[in-house]
Amino acid sequence: MRIDVVSIFPDYLAALDLSLVGKARRSGLLDLRVHDLRDWTADRHRTVDDTPFGGGAGMVMRPDVWGAAIDSVLGDDPEGHLVIPTPSGEVFTQRHAEAFATETHLVVACGRYEGIDARVAERYRAAGRRVSELSIGDYVLNGGEVAALVMVEAVGRLLPGVVGNPESLVEESHGAAGLLEYPVYTKPPAWEGLEIPEVLLSGHHAKIDRWRRDRALERTAARRPDMVAALDVAGLDKHDLRL
Numbered sequence: 001m002r003i004d005v006v007s008i009f010p011d012y013l014a015a016l017d018l019s020l021v022g023k024a025r026r027s028g029l030l031d032l033r034v035h036d037l038r039d040w041t042a043d044r045h046r047t048v049d050d051t052p053f054g055g056g057a058g059m060v061m062r063p064d065v066w067g068a069a070i071d072s073v074l075g076d077d078p079e080g081h082l083v084i085p086t087p088s089g090e091v092f093t094q095r096h097a098e099a100f101a102t103e104t105h106l107v108v109a110c111g112r113y114e115g116i117d118a119r120v121a122e123r124y125r126a127a128g129r130r131v132s133e134l135s136i137g138d139y140v141l142n143g144g145e146v147a148a149l150v151m152v153e154a155v156g157r158l159l160p161g162v163v164g165n166p167e168s169l170v171e172e173s174h175g176a177a178g179l180l181e182y183p184v185y186t187k188p189p190a191w192e193g194l195e196i197p198e199v200l201l202s203g204h205h206a207k208i209d210r211w212r213r214d215r216a217l218e219r220t221a222a223r224r225p226d227m228v229a230a231l232d233v234a235g236l237d238k239h240d241l242r243l
């Protein structure tokens with residue numbers, strides 16, 4: 001899989017040289033290329049922004065510079081999917097990460113200032129290309145780079161061969177079950193006077209699985225009522241629903 005990230009702060013993406021994503025790059029599983037948007041400017045000052053039509057504070061990123069950059073990294077690849085992190089986007093979820101991990105080419109455009117001229121997304125949609133404007137959460141960042149790090153990590157770790165034990169990808173928060181993760185424990189069995197739940201020492205796997213599912217349901221109900229609403233109730237037996 002190829003991912004191109006375009007930013008005026010390419011060094012921000014240096015973290016992607018580390019750990020699992022870095023390993024995936026070095027092993028060739030992930031072809032990640034980071035680009036400086038200013039390489040596509042045509043003026044001496046390498047200008048990427050200008051004042052907003054209609055007035056208002058702040059600056060808007062120019063469509064001509066972004067168009068040149070995206071054309072260059074998308075090339076004539078019909079599979080290329082343009083992803084634009086933005087506070088006003090659809091929420092990026094594990095479902096998006098799973099879908100993106102099956103694709104061949106993502107281009108992530110990192111906006112700054114007040115945003116990218118809206119005609120950029122419009123132009124690529126009109127040209128029949130897939131364009132996704134995605135938010136990583138309800139807060140405002142100074143630019144799309146942090147969101148790009150989030151998305152590249154969430155997608156990269158799902159690529160076959162990146163995570164040593166694929167089993168560890170299955171039983172996860174926001175996984176297919178749509179529940180939050182249950183609490184986890186390791187040695188020592190007693191720490192600061194705190195014990196671990198007895199059932200986890202029982203070796204009784206059916207009871208352990210039930211205990212974990214109950215804790216996941218409890219946590220999801222307490223912390224993410226929105227996820228409970230989306231639960232496939234039909235998939236839960238009466239025992240689960242007693243919570």
Ligand SMILES: COC(=O)COc1cccc(COC(=O)c2cn[nH]c2)c1
Binds near residue numbers: 085116137141143145
């Ligand atoms: C069409 O899209 C754009 O213009 C994007 O422009 C901007 C402008 C400022 C900041 C950002 C970064 O995204 C977030 O802040 C963000 C994403 N998720 N949660 C917060 C992007």
